[in-house]
Amino acid sequence: MKKIIFLFLFLIFLSCFPIFIGASYVAWQVYAGNYSDFEKSRIIEILSKETVLYYADGQSQLGSLFGQEHRIYVTIDQIPQAMKDAIVSAEDEDFYNNVGIDPKGILRAAIHNIIFRTRQGASTITQQTVKNLYGRKETDIYTKFQEMINAFKLEKMYPKEQILEFYLNQFHVTGNGRGVGVAAKYYFNKNVEDLSLVESSFIAGSVKGPEKYNPFTKTSVSGQDKAKKEAFIRKNYVLDRMLKTQKITKQQYDDAIKEQIPFNQGRFQFNELAVNQIISKQLIRPEILSAIGANNADEVGTMGLRITTTLEKDIQNAAQYGLRQNLSRIQMILNGFSAEPQSNFINIQKPELNSFYVGKVEIIDKTTDKENIKISFGIPVCNIDTEAINRVALITDQAFRRGKKKSLESLLNNIHLGQYVLTSVNKIKPDGQMFCDLEVRPRVQGAAIVLDKGKIIAMAGGFSSSEYNRAIFAERQPGSSFKLPVYYAAQQLGWSVLDPLSNIRDVFTWQGKFYFPRPDHAITSMETTILGAGAKSENLASIWILKHLLDKLSYDQYLDLLNFLDITGNGKSNEQSLALIANKFNATPDNEIYLKSGILEKIKSNMLSDLNIIANSRLKVFLRTLHYGNTFEKEEQFINDDKELQPKEKELRLNILRNNLLRWNRTAAQARKAIESLNQIVSGSPVTELDRDFFLSFAKTEDDNLVFLSQNPWRPDITSNLVQGMNITPLSLDSLLTLIRSNSSVLNSSNVMLDGVIPLSLIDSINSELAKKWKDIQNAPPIERLYWNDDFRYSLGMYYAANMVNDMGVQQPLKWVQSFPLGSNDVTLADLALMYQTFLTGKTYRYFNTVQPNQLVLIKRIEDASGNLLWEAKAKEYQFSDNFYSAPTLNTLRGTVTGGTAYVLNKSMILRSEKEDVDKQLLLAQIKIPVFGKTGTTNDYKNGTYVGFLPYPVAKGDILSSDNAYTIASYIGYDSNEPMVRKGYRVYGGGAIPAWEEIAHAIIKGQDFAEKLDWKYLADKKIHSIPFDYGSGLSQVVVPINSGISLSAQEPEDENANGQPENPYANDYSDTGQRLFKIYLSGSLSDGVFIPKRRVAFYNPVPPPQTPVISLGVSEQNENEKTQKQNGPVTPVPLSSFSEKLDNSYESNLNSADDDELPKGAKPGAKNYEYGLPAPPPGLQN
Secondary structure (H helix, E strand, C coil): CHHHHHHHHHHHHHHHHHHHHHHHHHHHHHHHCCCHHHCHHHHHHHHCCCEEEECCCCCCEEEEECCHHHECCCCHHHCCHHHHHHHHHHHCCCCCCCCCCCHHHHHHHHHHHHHHCCCCCCCCHHHHHHHHHHCCCCCCHHHHHHHHHHHHHHHHHCCHHHHHHHHHCCCEEECCEEHHHHHHHHHHCCCHHHCCHHHHHHHHHHCCCHHHHCHHHCCCHHHHHHHHHHHHHHHHHHHHHHHHCCCCCHHHHHHHHHCCCCCCCCCCCCCCHHHHHHHHHHHCCHHHHHHHCCCCHHHHCCCCCEEEECCCHHHHHHHHHHHHHHHHHHHHHHHCCCCECHHHCCCECCCCCCCEEEEEEEEEECCCCCCEEEEECECCEEEECHHHHHHHHHHHCCCCCCCHHHHHHHHHHCCCCCCEEEEEEEEECCCCCEEEEEECCCCCEEEEEEEECCEEEEEECCCCCCCCCHHHHCEECCHHHHHHHHHHHHHHECCCCCCCEECCCCCEEECCEEECCCCCCCCCECEECHHHHHHHCCHHHHHHHHHCCCCCCCHHHHHHHHHHCCCCCCCCCHHHHHHHHHHHHCCCCCCHHHHHHHHHHHHHHHHCCCHHHHHCHHHHHHHHCCECCCCHHHHHHHHHHCCCCCHHHHHHHHHHHHCEHHHHHHHHHHHHHHHHHHHHHHCCCCCCHHHHHHHHHEEEECCCCEEECCCCCCCHHHHHHHHCCCCEEECCHHHHHHHHHHCHHHHCCCCEEECCCEEHHHHHHHHHHHHHHHHHCCCCCHHHHHHCCHHHHHHHHHHHHHHHHHHCCCCCCCCCCCCHHHCCCCEEHHHHHHHHHHHHHCEEEECCCCCCCCCCECEEEEECCCCCEEEECCCEEEECCCHHHHHHHHHHHHHHHHHCCCCHHHHHCECCCCCHHHHHHHHHHCCECCCEEEEEECHHHCCEEEEEEEECCCCCCCCEECCCEEEEEEEEECCCCCCCEECCEECCHHHHHHHHHHHHHHHHHHCCHHHHCCHHHHHHCCCCECCEECCCCCEEEEEECCCCCCCCCCCCCCECCCCCECCCCCCCCCCCCCCEEEEEECEEEECCEEEEEEEECCCCCCCCCCCCCCCCCECCCCHHHHHHHHHCCCCCCCHHHCCCCHHHHHHHHHCCCCHHHCCCCCCCCCCCCEEECCCCCCCCEC
C-alpha cells in the first residue's frame, strides 16, 4: 500500500514538475528578463514602423502601408470614456481585472477547439497589443507561450490605461489607415473626442473585420446597404455588451440601440491611397499571407516589408498627368475657364514637372502680340506663354465657335491680377525657368489603366491620386467598346470578319420584346462586315450579328455548343436538359411562332446567296428585314399610340413592322384573288362597278411589270410610303385590261410585284419551303426542334457571349439584353482592359489560387527588411481561345485607327524620343507606330471610353507583334452620370483618347522605341509605317475601310512623302471615298478573290477542362470554288449547309457526316470545324 501511495505521489510530482518549471521560467522572464523592447519610445517606434512600397524598379519609393503619416496618434486623455468602455466591452470585458491573460478564456477556447475542431480565440486586449507590436508568425505552443510572457511584461511595465492607448492606436481601419484617430476621421469626419456613443460602439465592433462593415469601399448600392446592415447589427452587439457590463444605463441603451450609424466619410493624409487600397486587398491572398508569415493584413503594417509593385514610375506619372490634363480640358469645354479659391493656394518651394499647383497671377503682359502670364507659387514663378494661352482659348471655344480672336479676348478678360488659378508644369529648363499650362479643377472624372500580361503597369483613378480608384472600382457602361467581344464570340462560332452583315434599320424581337436600334451616324452602306462595323462603330450591324451568332453552326456544332455550355451532357437526361432550357431561356421545342421564325431565317439566308438576289438591292433589303410577323400588329398599335415618338421615326418603325410574312401572305391572297378575277374578265365575264373599284389596286412600272398595291394607289398620302420612291403609274381597269391583252404573261406570279417590292412568286416560294420544313420537324426530337427556335438561338448566342466575357475577367454579372454590343452593362475599366488583353493572343493569366479566371496583379515581389525574397508574382498562362482569332480581331481594331472613330491616332502615334535632337528628326520623318483600339460612347454622352493596344519592342531589332503589347484603357464621365454636352458640343468615346495618347507617348519616349526599332534605318529608307507581325501563314488583302466587303485584287493608295494617303479620311462619318487599307488574314486567293478560313472552336474555361479541346481540322478548297469560278463570288456559309437546294442544305445540317463523307483534308473522327470559302460580294451603296 505504501508503494502505491508513493507511486501516486511521484506521478503527481512528475505531472506538476513541468508546470513548476514553466511557472518559474515565466516568473524569471517577467521579473528579471530583458525589457528594452518594452520601453515606451521603442513601442512608439514599432507603431510607426512602415511597410514600404516601391515602383517596379525596386528603387523609387511609391509610398508606404500603415506608416506613421497614415496614423492619427491620440493619447488616452483625448479618447472619450464611451470609446474606452465600448472597446473593452467588445474585446475584453475583464481587461481592468486580468493580469494580461484570461485563464478561463484559454481553457474554454481549448475545450471548444478540441470538441468542435474549430479555432476560438481567447486573447485579451493586452495579448492583442503584444501580438500587433511584436508580431506572431507562427501559431504553435511556444509562440503562444512567448506571447503570454510578453503580455505579463507589458502589464508589469504600464498601467491599464496606457496599454489601452497602445491598442487603440494600432488596429486596422481601411487602406493604409490605423487607429481610433483615423477611424473617427474616416467614418464620421470628426475628431476622437467628439465621438458619440453610437459612433464609439460601431468603431469598437468593427475592429475584428473592418472591411465587412465599411460601406465606403463597396462599389454597388446593394454592397453598401449590406455593409450598413452588418454595421448596425455589430453596433448593437457592442451596446448589448456595454449594458451587460453596466458601462451604460438602460436609457442610454434604449436611445442608442435604435439609432442608425451616421456615416460621413472624411479624409486623412494618404500617399497614393488609390494604389494602397489594391495592395491591401492583394496582401490578404492566402498564398501571400502564408509566404510572409502573417495571419491577416493587420500584421503586415508592422513587419517592415519591402513591397515592389508592378507600376512603372514614368508610365504611372504619365497616366496621372495625361488623365488630369484631359479632364481639365473636357471641363473647360463643358464649363469654360474658372479661377481657384485662395484657400487652395499652398507655397511650393520646388515644383515638379507634370504636377498641378494653384498659383497667383502676378503679371499679365498684353503689350505685344505675344501674350504672357506669370504665375507665382510663392517663391518660384511659372510662365504661361502665348502658345499655352491660345491653346486654352481654342479649348474653351469648342462649344461656341466664336473664332480665335473673340475666344482669346474672352479668356484674357476672365483672368485678373491677384487671381488664383490652377496650372500644370509642362517644362523646366536647366536654368530653372518653368513653363505652365492653364488648367481648371474638373467636376468631370475618369480613369486610366495600363496592363501587360495581367500586370498593372500604371493606373490613375481620378483627378486626385489619393481618392476613389475609378480604374478598379467604378462600374460604368463601356459603350461601343463592348462590340469587340461580340465580334470575338462570332469568330469562335464560325464567322469571318469579312462576312456580310446587315446594316439597315430593322426591328429585333426577343422574349416578346421589340427593339428598334438606331445608328449614331449617317449610314453609307446597307451591308458591312465585322471589319467595317468595328472601324465605323456600326450599331445596327453589331446588334444584327448578336442575333445571328449561331447562323454558321451546323446541327452537330449546335449540339456541341449545348454540351459546352453544360445545357446537355454531364449525365443529364433529355427531360432535365429541356427543363433547364425552359427555366433558363424561357424556350420550348413546341413554340410554333419561334420555330417558323427560325425556319424563315434559314430560308432567307439561303436565298441571299442567290446571285440574282444579290444584284437586286431592293429585293436584298426586303429579305434582310423580313420577319415572320406574329404579334406585329399589336406593336404597330403600340407605336401608333406612342405620343413621344417623332412622326418620322414612328413612320419608319411602322414601315419596318409591315415587312412581315403574315402581312405579305394577306397581300398575296388579295393579289391572287384579283388575278383570278382578271382572268375571268379577260375570258368574257361581265365587268361591274364594284370590279372597277376593286382593280384600282393595280399599277405598272416603267418596264410594264404589274404592281399590286395592298392599299389604294389613288391615295397620295399613303402611296409614297408603300412604294418608297418607285416610279409607278396607277392603272384604271380599262388600262389594266389593255395591258393584259397585249401581254398575258404580266399576270404570271413572277411578274406581279407586291407593293412594288417583291414578286408574288417569291412569297409563294418562301411559304412552300417553310411548310415543307415545318412538316419535316414535326416528329423531330425536342432538342432538334429547338435548333430551329429563333428566340432560343438568340438567347443561346447571348448566353455564350456573356459567359465568354465573364470568363475573360469581367467580374460583374452581365444582363442579357439586345443592346449588349452597345455596352449597356456596367463594367469596371480594369475588367474591360483585362478582357481586351485577351484579344492579343487569346491568353489569360493567373497569379493567385482563386476562382477568377483572368487576373490582375499589382505586387511584383515582397521582401523582408533584410532583402530576403518572401513572395514573387509568377503568371500561369492559359490559352483561353484559339490564337487563330487574334489576327482578324487586331485587323478590326487597327481599322478603327486607320479609318474609323480613332483616326486621330493614325496621325499622332509616331516615333518620338526624349533626346531633343533625335526628336526633331523624328518629327520630320513621321514614322507611324501601329496601334489598335476601339472607342465607346454611351447614350446621351454620359461616358466616353477608349481601350486599345500599343505593341512594344523588348530589345533592339525586335519586330512588333501581339506577343508584347500594352493594353491601355481610359474613360471620362461625371460620377453623377450627367451628359457631357454643351450647346452643339458632344463628348463621345474619342474624348478619352488624349489621356490614352499621353500615356502611349510617354511609353514610346521612355522605353526608347526609336533606338530599339532603328529609327535611322527607317528614316533613311523613307519607311513611314513600322511593320507589325500579325502571325504566320497569313495573306495580305486590300479592302475599303468603310464597308470591308469589296475584295477584288487591288493595291493600296500611294502614300506621299509624309506617309499620308493622297485621299485622307477627313471626316469619320461623311466620307464618300473608298479609302483602302491592308488586312492580314488566314486564307487564300482564287481567281483574284480572297477566300478566308474560318474556324469553330469554343473558348477554354480556366482552369482548362479535363476533356480534350475540340480538334481543329483544315478542309481544303471544295466545290464552292467551282461555283464561284463559274458564277462569281457567293456568300460564305458552313460547308455542311451549303447547297443549291434549300431542303438538301437543311438535311446536311441535321445529319452527322460519316468519315467517308468528310471534306477533303479533314480528319476522320474529329470535329472538323475549319473551312475556307469564297469571300462576300461587293457591297451595295444606299
